[in-house]
Amino acid sequence: MSATATRAAVFTGVGQPLEIQELVLDDPKPGEVKVKIAASGVCHSDLSIQNGTLPLAPPIVLGHEGAGVVVDVGEGVTAFKPGDHVVTTWVGQCGTCYTCTHGEPFLCEATSLVQATNALLDGTPRFSLDGKPVGQMSACGTFTEYTVVPAIACVKVPDDIPLDRAALLGCGVLTGCGAAINTGGVQPGDTVAVIGCGGVGLNVIQGARIAGAAHIIAVDMVASKLELAKTFGATHTVNAGDGDPVEAVKALTSIGPMGPRGVDIAFEVVGATALLQQALSMARRGGRVVFVGVPRMDDMMTWSPFMELFAFDKKVSGSFYGHSNIHRDINRYVDLYREGKLLLDELVSRTISLDDVNGAFDALEKGEVARSVISYDG
Ligand SMILES: [Zn+2]
Ligand SMILES: [Zn+2]
Missing domain, CATH: 3.40.50.720 (NAD(P)-binding Rossmann-like Domain)
Known part of the structure; x- marks a missing residue:
């Protein structure tokens, strides 16, 4: 694999509509996976960055509630292989830090800075425009066709779960x-x-x-x-x-x-x-x-x-993050969805394209119910 061009919805300044830009996405580094995003929910926290409630420095590829298919893995990644269906989460779990080993993996100290840096764990994002780095929200950045995320923030889900439903697990359901x-x-x-x-x-x-x-x-x-x-x-x-x-x-x-x-x-x-x-x-x-x-x-x-x-x-x-353990909880919710106990279909108000993301923000501000989901397949 080599660097990929990917269309993305980018936060460029408070109050500005997200700009659809064609970015360069670098290959995954050690411990990272490259995911072809199939769907991404539009969450209130995305809007909160765009409208300045969460003060973060642009440019940032927004989106933190995604699911897709692994297309490449960096050195040392053994838990995933190309073709795996995954949910990307905005709180990775290293499994070995103080909080991960004290029953609070949602506060993982190895990944706790990414909400402020909007970069991956080495402090840099994989997106760039004209050679300048473009951040990725909470080490995710799912308002785009392809992204690179930490392997410890991904959870494999069964192939038969629709990815536009699985995406919702990554933020709204876990939280x-x-x-x-x-x-x-x-x-x-x-x-x-x-x-x-x-x-x-x-x-x-x-x-x-x-x-x-x-x-x-x-x-x-x-x-x-x-x-x-x-x-x-x-x-x-x-x-x-x-x-x-x-x-x-x-x-x-x-x-x-x-x-x-x-x-x-x-x-x-x-x-x-x-x-x-x-x-x-x-x-x-x-x-x-x-x-x-x-x-x-x-x-x-x-x-x-x-x-x-x-x-x-x-x-x-x-x-924070519904005090979730992503590895325990995501597949528990998959099972509950299969049994008809967890409603996901009913959460989706509408399915949109990446180009309609600003309309989804407007709907969210007006108090539209539930979720708009960006689909990259149709
Ligand atoms: Zn969210
Ligand atoms: Zn940890």
Whole structure:
């Protein structure tokens, strides 16, 4: 193999539409694989780079939720061979660092810098334009026909799983279902609230359903999203535009000595401080609060640690990458999809071409439900 030309959607500046450019893609170096991307989901985090919420220096090939076929492997790669179907993830797992060996592979120290550098593990990207390097989002860069990624960030999936569905596993499903199953530790019979019913929120809902939650209260401002939430497993819906969502959610929970108890676990999946506060207020005494959404870097919150942590003993947690173990979880979700328990087809709002990526961003900003998926095959 030799360097490849590849069309890519490139972030060139805050607020600028992504530019479709023809880039040069270098061969994989040791420990890397070259993947012909079949499909890539368009996630809110891609938009967050384009609109400046996540401040990162251009140029960057966006896209971090992809699946495709291995076409070449670098020196020393034995886990993959050309022809393998893979999901590319944005958190590789080296398997040997401090966090990988302490049960927190989603915080792998070998790959933790890539979200800031937008390069591969040696600090350089494989894309370039006119000899100048072009970054690749979180060591992925899947808004392109071909990419090169770390082998430790890829997971092999069976050939019969459609790649335009498998792609969704790489971010939305791992982040959302993982928040419910791994971080929240939803137990059979639990009552949970999920604030925000976009692509990730729907996955929190179906993760809670799969884990056996008895009551799943979906909260959003958009009626169509609440309707879709029911498909994914919501047993109750609260339109936050109709009044105080905290009171409305609590009214759906069991009664304790001080009135409605609140939920066992509250998930915030938007990343807005007002909603993080609501999630905190919805949780019962002793309950858990899981922050899934990505706030702005300069957002701050004020709340009473005496009340929430001491008196009410709430457990507040982040949920980086749904606390996922990519090697355990991706193929678990493949099995659940095959059994009809994990919904992937229903997540896809529409299938688009690479050239339509800016339209997908517009739809996301307007609150379009679920996912646009870029397909490179049609
Ligand atoms: Zn994402
Ligand atoms: Zn590691």
